[in-house]
Amino acid sequence: MAHTGELRAKFEMALQEHIVSLQTPLELVKPMVYSLNGGGKRLRPLLLLTALNIKDPKLVEKGLKTSIALEYIHTYSLIHDDLPAMDNDDMRRGQPTSHIKFDEATAILAGDALETDAFGIIANDDQLSEEKRLQLILELSFAAGSNGMVAGQLYDINSDGQKITLEELKQIHLLKTGYLFMFAVKAAAIISGADSKEKDLLNQFGNHYGVAYQIHNDLKDVVNIGMDQDSLLHSDEANGKTTYPTLLGIDGAKEALLAEIDACHRCLKILELESKLNYQGLAQFLKPLSIEK
Amino acid sequence: MAHTGELRAKFEMALQEHIVSLQTPLELVKPMVYSLNGGGKRLRPLLLLTALNIKDPKLVEKGLKTSIALEYIHTYSLIHDDLPAMDNDDMRRGQPTSHIKFDEATAILAGDALETDAFGIIANDDQLSEEKRLQLILELSFAAGSNGMVAGQLYDINSDGQKITLEELKQIHLLKTGYLFMFAVKAAAIISGADSKEKDLLNQFGNHYGVAYQIHNDLKDVVNIGMDQDSLLHSDEANGKTTYPTLLGIDGAKEALLAEIDACHRCLKILELESKLNYQGLAQFLKPLSIEK
Numbered sequence: 001m002a003h004t005g006e007l008r009a010k011f012e013m014a015l016q017e018h019i020v021s022l023q024t025p026l027e028l029v030k031p032m033v034y035s036l037n038g039g040g041k042r043l044r045p046l047l048l049l050t051a052l053n054i055k056d057p058k059l060v061e062k063g064l065k066t067s068i069a070l071e072y073i074h075t076y077s078l079i080h081d082d083l084p085a086m087d088n089d090d091m092r093r094g095q096p097t098s099h100i101k102f103d104e105a106t107a108i109l110a111g112d113a114l115e116t117d118a119f120g121i122i123a124n125d126d127q128l129s130e131e132k133r134l135q136l137i138l139e140l141s142f143a144a145g146s147n148g149m150v151a152g153q154l155y156d157i158n159s160d161g162q163k164i165t166l167e168e169l170k171q172i173h174l175l176k177t178g179y180l181f182m183f184a185v186k187a188a189a190i191i192s193g194a195d196s197k198e199k200d201l202l203n204q205f206g207n208h209y210g211v212a213y214q215i216h217n218d219l220k221d222v223v224n225i226g227m228d229q230d231s232l233l234h235s236d237e238a239n240g241k242t243t244y245p246t247l248l249g250i251d252g253a254k255e256a257l258l259a260e261i262d263a264c265h266r267c268l269k270i271l272e273l274e275s276k277l278n279y280q281g282l283a284q285f286l287k288p289l290s291i292e293k
Numbered sequence: 294m295a296h297t298g299e300l301r302a303k304f305e306m307a308l309q310e311h312i313v314s315l316q317t318p319l320e321l322v323k324p325m326v327y328s329l330n331g332g333g334k335r336l337r338p339l340l341l342l343t344a345l346n347i348k349d350p351k352l353v354e355k356g357l358k359t360s361i362a363l364e365y366i367h368t369y370s371l372i373h374d375d376l377p378a379m380d381n382d383d384m385r386r387g388q389p390t391s392h393i394k395f396d397e398a399t400a401i402l403a404g405d406a407l408e409t410d411a412f413g414i415i416a417n418d419d420q421l422s423e424e425k426r427l428q429l430i431l432e433l434s435f436a437a438g439s440n441g442m443v444a445g446q447l448y449d450i451n452s453d454g455q456k457i458t459l460e461e462l463k464q465i466h467l468l469k470t471g472y473l474f475m476f477a478v479k480a481a482a483i484i485s486g487a488d489s490k491e492k493d494l495l496n497q498f499g500n501h502y503g504v505a506y507q508i509h510n511d512l513k514d515v516v517n518i519g520m521d522q523d524s525l526l527h528s529d530e531a532n533g534k535t536t537y538p539t540l541l542g543i544d545g546a547k548e549a550l551l552a553e554i555d556a557c558h559r560c561l562k563i564l565e566l567e568s569k570l571n572y573q574g575l576a577q578f579l580k581p582l583s584i585e586k
Binding site for chain 1: 406408439
């Protein structure tokens with residue numbers, strides 16, 4: 001069985017081969033590639049490829065194009081989220097964001113190009129049956145579109161400075177982040193032809209993983225800068241952003257994170273029982289999310 | 294045979310039924326529908342439906358979902374083109390543009406939602422075979438993506454204030470406008486299962502139609518405001534925008550327009566000879582483009 005390092009190498013090679021084959025005008029391919037190769041962890045493609053690898057290492061090749069399309073969608077969303085009218089971020093992963101490196105118009109268009117091209121990449125993937133390609137396109141459009149990621153980003157922006165409940169916060173993150181993680185593992189189920197029970201369990205794993213990922217993200221911000229409960233609440237008032245720690249406190253958020261990680265492990269255990277496959281390979285994605293109690 | 298008025302009514306009804314069926318959160322569906330129902334002429338959907346109607350009136354129903362997806366893509370492109378970082382237009386068709394009516398973040402996201410959802414609409418259209426749906430998605434992604442419309446918009450913005458040649462101007466418009474018109478008629482060929490010769494001729498018609506449409510647009514602006522050759526050149530210097538009239542003069546642009554319309558008519562004549570179908574039904578789209586000599 002391939003390790004994550006090998007899967008990552010396979011993905012990077014496939015992505016770079018794909019980029020080299022593009023006929024896109026240089027002015028546009030430059031900002032697209034700048035963000036595609038901006039140092040991302042490739043979490044979503046790796047979730048997809050790892051789940052496929054567990055089913056059958058031979059299936060990994062068949063998931064490469066869909067993984068690239070998924071990274072396209074994730075990358076477009078980061079470019080647009082960073083725009084001045086949205087989160088207004090100048091830096092991402094230690095480098096200038098697209099609209100700083102190029103300009104705002106170029107950043108909007110590079111995002112639009114990645115967003116539209118993603119669907120062509122899947123439609124053109126003749127390693128998969130027509131039925132599977134259509135299922136993947138439908139699921140990706142749903143996860144990323146007006147019922148998924150885009151709606152989550154709008155809710156997130158509109159909730160700035162508003163008091164929101166834990167349920168609302170969960171809903172925002174489910175839409176904004178969770179759906180794309182769920183697509184990653186669901187895509188593996190589609191490509192491998194998994195039965196509906198296995199698909200459902202993978203989907204549940206993706207869901208809990210997405211929430212865990214978000215709580216960990218929120219916690220990392222406040223724990224890293226050494227905030228205590230008081231300064232945390234003060235900072236919340238200052239930037240008006242509701243997070244898991246501001247709603248639950250640091251200890252409460254840590255408990256919630258552990259509960260989500262436990263739920264992930266439960267999914268993997270049932271997956272293993274149901275499929276007789278070593279689904280523990282997905283547990284490695286949970287390790288970076290654990291945090292000191 | 295249905296008239297354009299009937300086809301338009303069918304399209305509007307299908308679009309409104311589609312809108313009513315959306316599960317999208319209200320905050321997002323509002324700006325999407327505001328722009329979808331912003332008084333557009335529905336040119337692209339009508340080109341598609343008219344070409345289908347010529348082949349066989351029974352095919353019109355089968356083209357409705359693709360027409361809606363096409364109008365989604367066109368509408369998203371207008372919302373993003375109007376943004377402050379792009380063309381910075383406050384008004385379109387006599388109404389405030391999306392970022393004025395709502396705000397910039399909402400406009401970007403409404404565009405993104407339309408862009409992504411378009412592909413799901415086609416993928417989900419069970420009136421068409423899986424093969425046809427995939428072909429349509431592939432062609433639409435190509436026409437609208439990094440090799441088509443998005444590249445055209447980037448070239449267009451980058452050419453502001455630059456001296457460009459007639460060839461460069463033609464290339465910009467082919468990408469920015471032409472490819473989507475070409476998709477409209479090509480989609481009809483895909484849906485109706487036309488042979489490759491008919492498909493090619495429809496494509497050529499779409500290409501010439503797109504150029505004619507653009508020259509007419511450029512001419513309308515200067516003829517309507519009663520500009521003569523001198524003030525035209527002066528205004529060109531002022532806003533730094535190269536158009537057909539600034540490159541060819543008003544009379545030269547009129548001649549170029551007539552030549553494109555002639556080319557369209559020639560395509561229709563050959564289409565009629567090849568297919569024995571009354572392709573003159575497409576000639577009605579040329580009438581609004583004729584201009585006083």
